[in-house]
Amino acid sequence: MDINTLRVISVVLGSIAFLGVCWWAFSPKRKKRFEEDAKLPFADEEEQPGSADRKEETGGSAVKQNKGQEEK
Numbered sequence: 001m002d003i004n005t006l007r008v009i010s011v012v013l014g015s016i017a018f019l020g021v022c023w024w025a026f027s028p029k030r031k032k033r034f035e036e037d038a039k040l041p042f043a044d045e046e047e048q049p050g051s052a053d054r055k056e057e058t059g060g061s062a063v064k065q066n067k068g069q070e071e072k
Contacts, residue, residue: 024030 025034
């Protein structure tokens, strides 16, 4: 077994792995899941405890509005 045989085997195995990943990623069974996952960055954030603190640290306007309401 020389180096060229090893190269051919590695190319064939790499190609099979690549095609397997492509088949897995584009499989019709997984299409719905991947479409939902693609929308995650655009989903509205739900108010969680402590989220106002994080907005205050970043200068969020929601905290400034709340402080203005408390003064009234």
